[in-house]
Amino acid sequence: MLTIALPKGRIAEETLEIFSKVFGGEFAFDNRKLILENHGFRFLNVRSQDVPTYVSYGAADIGVVGLDVITEQNLDIVDLLDMQLGKCKVAIGIKNEDELDWSRADIKVATKMVNITKNYFAKKAVGVEVIKLYGSIELAPLIGLADAIVDIVETGSTMRENGLQVAEDIMESSAHLIANKNSFYAKKSEILSLSESIKRFI
Ligand code: PRP
Numbered sequence: 001m002l003t004i005a006l007p008k009g010r011i012a013e014e015t016l017e018i019f020s021k022v023f024g025g026e027f028a029f030d031n032r033k034l035i036l037e038n039h040g041f042r043f044l045n046v047r048s049q050d051v052p053t054y055v056s057y058g059a060a061d062i063g064v065v066g067l068d069v070i071t072e073q074n075l076d077i078v079d080l081l082d083m084q085l086g087k088c089k090v091a092i093g094i095k096n097e098d099e100l101d102w103s104r105a106d107i108k109v110a111t112k113m114v115n116i117t118k119n120y121f122a123k124k125a126v127g128v129e130v131i132k133l134y135g136s137i138e139l140a141p142l143i144g145l146a147d148a149i150v151d152i153v154e155t156g157s158t159m160r161e162n163g164l165q166v167a168e169d170i171m172e173s174s175a176h177l178i179a180n181k182n183s184f185y186a187k188k189s190e191i192l193s194l195s196e197s198i199k200r201f202i
Pocket of ligand 1 (some may be wrong): 158
């Protein structure tokens with residue numbers, strides 16, 4: 001049996017739709033249930049940021065999670081397949097009336113993605129003060145908590161509605177299929193054949 005960690009919400013639903021197409025029948029979590037067993041698979045319904053944790057500890061053999069989360073956490077896992085779901089980008093946002101002044105020594109950036117932010121500014125050799133938030137990131141520059149944000153932009157409407165603009169793109173992201181290293185070697189043919197089947201439906 002393969003255990004598969006899925007991130008709550010749309011990516012889980014779209015992944016389960018792919019399983020329905022591959023194996024037939026309905027794949028869906030019952031109301032509030034966190035485990036689904038079907039066709040010899042066990043699916044876990046977890047928070048997006050927790051998917052790499054379940055996979056890297058081997059509590060799940062494989063998982064589906066955004067490349068942004070994988071990059072932020074930098075854990076030792078196998079990246080099997082870009083599932084082309086949940087496409088978005090990670091970008092720097094600032095107020096419409098502002099410009100990003102790279103010559104400033106102490107840009108304050110609010111974000112959930114502390115490591116991606118630090119690495120990006122380090123590559124540009126610009127000092128940054130990172131302020132960690134857990135949500136509603138777009139609020140920070142409006143209220144003077146930060147000069148800029150680093151956040152996910154999907155449709156762009158959250159930034160637009162809050163008078164923010166993208167100053168710079170950092171990376172593209174989409175959901176990837178990942179595997180625990182030990183599981184990958186122990187269950188290689190099973191995992192690779194599943195990955196191939198999924199690939200045919202994306
Ligand atoms: C994400 C992200 C932005 C928004 C971007 O938040 O942090 O706020 O989506 O999407 P858009 O470009 O389509 O407007 P999410 O809804 O995941 O909530 P969170 O703040 O709890 O992370």
